[in-house]
Amino acid sequence: MTTLETRTPVIEVHDPADGRLVGTVPMATPEEVDAAVGRAHAAQVAWARTAPAARGAALRAAAAAVREHADELAALNEAETGRPRAEAADGVLAGAGTLEQYAELGPVHRGRSLLGEHDATDLMVPEPRGVVVALTPWNDPVAVACGLLGAALVTGNAVVHKPSERAPHTGARLGELVAAAHPEHVLSTVTGDGTVGARLAADDRVAVLAHVGSTATGRAIAAAAARTGAKTLLENGGNDPLLVDGDVDPEWAAEQAAIGAFANSGQICVSVERIYVHRAVAEPFLAALARRARESVLAPLVDERHRSQVHAHVVDAVDRGARLLAGGEVPEGPGAHYPATVLADCAQDMRVLTEETFGPVAPVRVVHDFAEGLAEAATGRYGLAATVLTGSMAHAQRAWRELPVGTVKVNAVFGGAPGGAAEPRGASGHGFGFGPELLDELTTTKVVHLQPPPG
Template structure:
């Protein structure tokens, strides 16, 4: 489409001057952008609630997280270093990171400010121009975020484009794009990877997950149930690293399941982004029940975009809810004989985003991070992590670092320089 070509041409033109801007000034622009988000947190949170049903208070936390991410990259960008090399004494050899050029960022609806700010912040502070397409399921939030950030940047450096997957596909497949950063479904991620293979652009992908939780037999089952509920029900289970499948040691299974049922009943009916997501979640629950799982709590699909916090027991590996990403407030539980079986089950499947293990055994904790095939392994905290941490998905969950200081490396390409005097 002519509009796409014009947008990318504008980004290309603006990027040259932006790349020549001192890194400290680019960082200062991001600090200003972070302050602007903080000043308008209420507006963005209300837009998010209107778009997706996410409660305004929770949405505000996402906005503040996005502001913090911009401020973090404002500090990290100017100190992003290359390297000097030791060659001939008469020569100078070094490696310097340079911006890739034009970055297309395709971001999701489930945390539309926080996730976008990570990709946009890292791309902008390293001297790239960005064309951002927020999800069509969060149009108000995406447009307002783009407006606020663009006010802090030179014209054309950040452009926000609205539209559905067809618009995203056209952007991702344009030969004027140097990097496509995507957070979303496996299907979209695969299509983007193919498009980038044709154009030569770099693909940076986080394609979702089917994250396991292993509950060892030596932990307090009530505490473990609280962790499981937080992982499965926070933001209605609509988080990339939500707990999607639970393997609990038989020694604590009865008490754990009873406590998890109480947690689910306390949460009750939870908002989902739309009816399409409700139908997908309900289909996974119906499939589980049809194939022998027991519905302990929840499971009734009401009218409108919402679903109750749901607990399924008696689950087996062949169920959709255990094999695929449900992305809703469902906690499917499979009882295992011992920690070995829990680890073996957790290691199955083609996803590799994150995994959690709850255990008091240091030996089992060490096994967990060494053996589980996931980009992030958390022990005794479903959402733990230090500021500045990074993660690299595995399997169909994607490729490349999606946040942290390492994201600056993804947004740049290294140039090797050899300099020696002429005779």
């Protein structure tokens, strides 16, 4: 009879809306993790020799399967993370679209010919790197994973995917759908917590470690990669500022701030995390933002553990002199709900301004002029994104040049053209995680010189 001591450990996932058990998934054992890397390593040789057009066709088939099962994936996402079904479905369809884009981009990813001697041929040829480990997050588990999986597979790499332990059912089902369109073991999914990710990161057969998640985990992965020689792609924490100039409509600015801070309950990598507002519009802006917060009906946070971290930031700010204009209290009852929260009179050294809160919290600091706001927005160890609301072209130009972040948005907290790819900076990570540039990250370049023998 199996004893408690010999049972395979499992991860329990609870619905953050009401606390009910969604299900359990097994923790991959060290032996299973090692075997998955070994199978990927063996399968990658033939996959690398597969014609790029055939790899693209496999990815298109995977995209079709994701579209076909969009409702199922959205339901899993909602149950595991609390993300509303319609928003989760949008994320699934965005993921399928990304797979389709890479199915087209992969076969036309090209090297260069070089101008050498007349009787020689010189080439720069992209080649797959080998085994890619993709460690993906819970807050948009299909869309983010599809970017990394699609770019890695279409360029001839084999992939071992570990989805977040907060959305393992969604990640595992996505893995099944994409893997079914590819040769055996070209894509494998392993489930587990950080110990599974750490074992993958320590395997010297892995060529690339791609991680989207917290800065602490990203730095642990980078340390492991320094020992194994793996390349790292890291999109980690952010503390994105919103700068509100004195010449904008405060109602419109508050609407933008609310969208940026409260969308997906503040659980977006590029959520607005801190706000600097010009004193000329501060009073009506704060009133409008607090009103929008009180009117907001939000989905729960991913779990109670995360809610505790978010609330701790709010309590720290209030204890140190911030004024609570809306929200800020843990509601009674089951689940991990937390209200849209607005804090005024925030100081630069409060945790809500220096750390990533990753929840529906809008901390506001009033500044005397645009220059002061820009200087404060440019502080901190993160460098993911920033937003500027201004009617001045001169201020807009100055802001995008001076803000030390990978993405700057002017007069819209979200948006941008398809295919845009930025490199995060500082504690937010490094490397391109999207767009055509991701194909370059997941390939390595070989220089070839062909010259006939003498005679």
